[in-house]
Amino acid sequence: MEKVDHAFVDEIVKAGADRIRTCIQCGTCSSVCPSGRRTAFRTRELIRKALLGLKEEVLSSPNLWLCATCHTCLERCPRQIKVTDAIIIMRNMAAEKGFMLPEHRRASMKLLETGHAVPINTANREKRVSLGLDEVPPTVHSHKDALDDLKTIMERTGFKDLIEKQEAEK
Ligand code: SF4
Ligand code: SF4
Known part of the structure; x- marks a missing residue:
């Protein structure tokens, strides 16, 4: 079973996605995501896993690379979370660890x-x-x-x- 890394969300916050902890799991990001309409990628799920500290699972998932960085979720999030920025931050971490499509x-x-x-x-x-x-x-x-x-x-x-x-x- 994967070790939970509670510092994962701290790293994301520190890198610029400072409101990510305010996510209420409303699913708006998933519902407006053009990538999610065509793939298994679910933005809300990604944010949830990041908040839970599932660092290894998030960074090694090919789904992390399915975001088209269109910024629609960022514009629609009721908590004004920089969702796209958070995804880019996690991608940077993934690339550093050798995960990249x-x-x-x-x-x-x-x-x-x-x-x-x-x-x-x-x-x-x-x-x-x-x-x-x-x-x-x-x-x-x-x-x-x-x-x-x-x-x-x-x-x-x-x-x-x-x-x-x-x-x-x-
Ligand atoms: S739209 Fe914002 S608050 Fe809602 S699930 Fe996505 S990140 Fe969380
Ligand atoms: S920025 Fe990425 S996660 Fe957000 S709506 Fe666009 S494709 Fe989906």
Whole structure:
């Protein structure tokens, strides 16, 4: 049986989701969640488990990665809990512990390499040209200096090491 970690919610609060303890389990977050309509992900359940201190279960669950970070729950929560922030905080903890879906790891690798989680492809390049636009958008795709800056940020924040470590361990 999983050990209950009462400090888990303290960590979440400290990281910025300061009202999470005021959750009344009303279920509004689950009822408005677009992801929950299509998957087994239940926002209310996630918050409940976090409050109960089920850290290992929450952080290792693939469901944690099914939130689309649309912020609808955050806007609708009657207790004004920063639900989306809490989920991102828990994802950061999960990533630190080596839990991350392969899709997110791949997107992160693309970000490290190109500066975009989804870099432009040939079809979109051709579409832009056919519309009279530059072949690539005015992002890191067309500004190498900005890409270098971004890579520096990813190195200095530890993001690069984190993702490369995950990639090596997969
Ligand atoms: S909407 Fe807010 S108060 Fe209601 S269950 Fe979700 S987090 Fe808790
Ligand atoms: S932010 Fe995430 S949990 Fe909240 S409603 Fe959107 S998809 Fe659901």
